[in-house]
Amino acid sequence: MTNEKKSRKLTVNQFLVDEARNLCKQGISIAVDFDSTLCITDGFPNILGPNGDCFYILRKWRDMGCKILLHTMRHGKDLEEAVVWCANCKFTFDGVNHNPENEERDPEYNEKMYAMFYIDDKSFGTPLLHSRYMNVKDHVDWDEIDRVYTPFLEKLIKKVKQQENA
Numbered sequence: 001m002t003n004e005k006k007s008r009k010l011t012v013n014q015f016l017v018d019e020a021r022n023l024c025k026q027g028i029s030i031a032v033d034f035d036s037t038l039c040i041t042d043g044f045p046n047i048l049g050p051n052g053d054c055f056y057i058l059r060k061w062r063d064m065g066c067k068i069l070l071h072t073m074r075h076g077k078d079l080e081e082a083v084v085w086c087a088n089c090k091f092t093f094d095g096v097n098h099n100p101e102n103e104e105r106d107p108e109y110n111e112k113m114y115a116m117f118y119i120d121d122k123s124f125g126t127p128l129l130h131s132r133y134m135n136v137k138d139h140v141d142w143d144e145i146d147r148v149y150t151p152f153l154e155k156l157i158k159k160v161k162q163q164e165n166a
Contacts (some may be wrong), residue, residue, distance in 0.1 A: 017048045019114065020089075026067075026101065026110065026118075027065060027066060027067040027071055027094075028066045028067065028153065028156070028157070029066070029067045029094075029099065029114065029115040029116055029117075030058075030061060030066050030067070030068055030069065030115055030116065030117045030118075030119065031069045031070075031071035031113060031115035031117070031118045031119070031120075031157065032054075032058070032068065032069070032070060032071060032117075032118075032120070033071060033072055033098075033119065033120035033121060034070060034071070034074060034082045034118045035074070035121075035137075036121040036137045036138065036139040036140065037051065037054070037119060037120055037121050037139070038050070038051055038054050038055075038086065038136075039051055039082075039085070040131075040136060040139055041136070041137055041139075042135040042136050042137065043079045043135070043137065044078075044083070045074070047081070047082070048136065049086055050089055051139050051140060051142060051143040052141075052143065053142050053143070053146070054140070054142045055086075055089050055090070055091045057142055057146045058091060058151070059091070060146075060150065060162040061149075061150070061153060062094075064153060065157060066153065066156060067094040067095070067100065068093055068094055068096075068099065068157070069093060069094055069095040069096070069099065069100075069113065069115055070082070070083070070093045070095070070096045071097065071113055071115070071120070072097065074145070075097075079097070083096055095113075096126050097113060098111055098113055099111075099113060116132070117149065118127060119140060119145060121138065121139060121140050122136075123132070126128065126140055126145075127140070127141040127144035127145065128140060128141055129141045
């Protein structure tokens, strides 16, 4: 590897570390979809039940210091139903279709939500489970999400804390 390539690689790596540090200072935000991500469904707006261990995993990430945001196309009565359903599953969000840092937002304004990670059954690369039941939609594989994301989050948080203490 040439010195120029090494230098560019170090610059990119330092940029990523700096960016991760800035994001982590505010808390790592993870945006999750609702239908076929948090709940099993046979089609909108039907909620059949929780999707595996999704709420256990989200609680674990929150305990690590992450902010969990609901990022869904649902609105009005359907959004309210989803939030209440999650609360009945003993899970509340740090933000619903907005970032908690933007509390003084205009409710009529459709702001852009941002997060470090997005978990959505429609996202490219998200592991899915294919149901054997005719009407149940394919849904997020939370065991695989936990297997991949949790160790990554642990390493990221540890690295950022080391950088802060250096």
